[in-house]
Amino acid sequence: MNDLAPMPNLETPRIAIVGSGAVGCYYGGRLARHGQDVHFLLRSDYEAVKAGGLRVKSCDGDFDLPQVNCHRDTVEIGPCDLVIVAMKTTANEALPALIPPLLGPDTMILTLQNGLGSDDFLAECFGTERVLGGLCFVCINRVGPGVIEHFAQGHISLGEHSGPPQPRTRALAEMMKAAGISCGVEENLLTARWKKLVWNVPFNGLSIAAGNKDTAEILADPTLEQRVRELMREIIETAGKLGHEIPLSLIDSMVERTRSMAGYKPSSLVDFLAGREVELDTIWGEPLHRAQITGIEMPRLRALYDELRVRLG
Template sequence: MKIGIMGAGAVGAFFGSVLHKAGHEVTFIARGQHLKAMRENGLTVKSDQEIMKVDGIFSDDPASLSDSDIVLICVKSNDTEETAKNLKNVLREDTYILTLQNGVDNEEILADIFGKNRVFSCATYVQAAVQEPGVIQQNGEFSLVVGELESSALESAQEIAAALKDSGIFAKHSSTILYNKWKKYIWNVTFNPLSAAMEASTGDILDQPNLRALAEKICAEVISVGEKLGYEFSSYFKENIFPNAEQARNHQTSMLQDRLNGKKMEIESLCGYVVRKSRELNMSVPTIETIYHILKYLESSDLKKTK
């Protein structure tokens, strides 16, 4: 297949490299020093098993994806709408769109622009970071859960999941993909914003009593909003959110990586979405709302320092 990686940062570059290794024609869209390094030296991916060198197609022009069979959307949620509008003008009408992004609001934006029948959601489980421009470090196991947004696209979603699995990715299909995304979203909201605000790893949050107490309050609030929206979470799932986080205790969350690298954080897609939904539902999420306003201030302050 011809596969486009729209946003070849840590996650996009890693999964793109696996697909390239499997024999697919992969085009990586990136920018800045990361793109420059890949153009000059190729893409290097370090993992627990190997060091992989990828000499693929590296570009900053979305038009390079015009002939893609499927495009993996890996840009930050802040850029989803603009990215989708740019791609809409260049992609074939039968190109599939698969979002590997954080949050649970990107699907709606993409579906409004491309239509529900060609947009597919994916819950992404991977620990990856840009070690330096052109070099990705990936640790531990990785997997993808793929699903359709409407029942008429079921067969296509199953085909996408099968293609990913055949390429060496532990991938499976789910017809309740937004429920899967919500479970991952709960984890992200519990740890990402707090880690970015405090510049703390997942392990720091688990080990420091005050931070853990805050995380537990955040977790309870986001679960309450999800349940009000109609998602049911088992007691087993709730009880194992923090024990399961032990597997990622040395992990720097994506939001923390963005802050440390001077990039805009996904504040609106993570914290902001819960705050907005809670207001629509006449609910109170005081801990999440506090972290939301702290992060907005920190981002504004950090960006001023870089100017």
């Protein structure tokens, strides 16, 4: 696969953002601010962004984009060099219809989605040679139409869907860094996804299951902090059994880093409170399923998954 990976134009690329919520608008906004030709697929926020642009309130410095390339459909955008998928995985069934008008012969598809399985889904639909994954370590929320609030962090880790990094992987990382986005390259995308689950599973899950608590409230409760740590250990140990080595020292570093976020509401809690569908299967169900089919038991994840199913109805 990797010898055949297409190398698109990343000097003056045409970029489409599919999923213009917090993640898509934040990273797409930074690229556009740097002068990249970025086109945003917008639905509910289309009129507001068309009229007033995009506003990012950031711990790294606020910025506004008065003029934004807004589109209601991907046919209007047309072929691009890079397609960034930032929609929730709960809406993935729309991608087989949305993405084809954006594809040229060398178009890359970068998914910034959470959990496990989105890379595989896109590879099945559009070919593994097109697909890369990105892990976003960032605290951001959409707080209004066309308004994004960035609280902390912002790093992206990039990897190829089925192989080691390619020249295009490193070129894409350099393009991100040139736009002021902290970005690195992962040798193994799936290992990186398991590493992100070490944070996402406990904090996104317990924020809902424990009664709508932000990260500060979770860590202020000794019982909940212990549960966070036990879930993290179970995920790391399971990942190791599946061939993805993650150091146990990550537990302490992630917990301490989370303390610095103050009262951050994880994205799943924001979705839950807004009445939107939560990514139950990709964040909690899929790692549980992958463990079970290889005979690995994850009792702590199973318990949290069952609690979430009840809370989510």
